Amino acid sequence: xxxxxxxxxxxxxxxxxxxxxxxxxxxxxxxxxxxxxxxxxxxxxxxxxxxxxxxxxxxxxxxxxxxxxxxxxxxxxxxxxxxxxxxxxxxxxxxxxxxxxxxxxxxxxxxxxxx
Numbered sequence: 001x002x003x004x005x006x007x008x009x010x011x012x013x014x015x016x017x018x019x020x021x022x023x024x025x026x027x028x029x030x031x032x033x034x035x036x037x038x039x040x041x042x043x044x045x046x047x048x049x050x051x052x053x054x055x056x057x058x059x060x061x062x063x064x065x066x067x068x069x070x071x072x073x074x075x076x077x078x079x080x081x082x083x084x085x086x087x088x089x090x091x092x093x094x095x096x097x098x099x100x101x102x103x104x105x106x107x108x109x110x111x112x113x114x115x
Contacts, residue, residue: 078090 078094
């Protein structure tokens with residue numbers, strides 16, 4: 001009915017239709033702008049998440065490299081001990097080390113388990 005009200009005020013039908021279409025275009029433009037802003041915000045959040053995950057991955061890689069270096073050093077030491085003729089000493093130290101890790105594992109699992 002706004003079309004009739006405008007036409008009664010002396011406006012032509014074409015003018016009224018143009019004004020209605022202009023208003024609809026403005027409304028759709030506003031909706032599109034809000035959706036574009038929402039997508040921009042989502043993209044920013046995705047970028048932040050990717051940066052955080054890259055940092056975590058880099059930290060894991062550094063930790064894994066440190067562990068591998070330590071493991072290689074231990075293996076080199078055991079190989080040196082084995083080639084030096086200390087087979088019995090190697091066995092005793094290996095069993096002691098294994099026992100130590102079992103105790104640490106037992107204690108850590110006992111105190112970190114949910115009650």
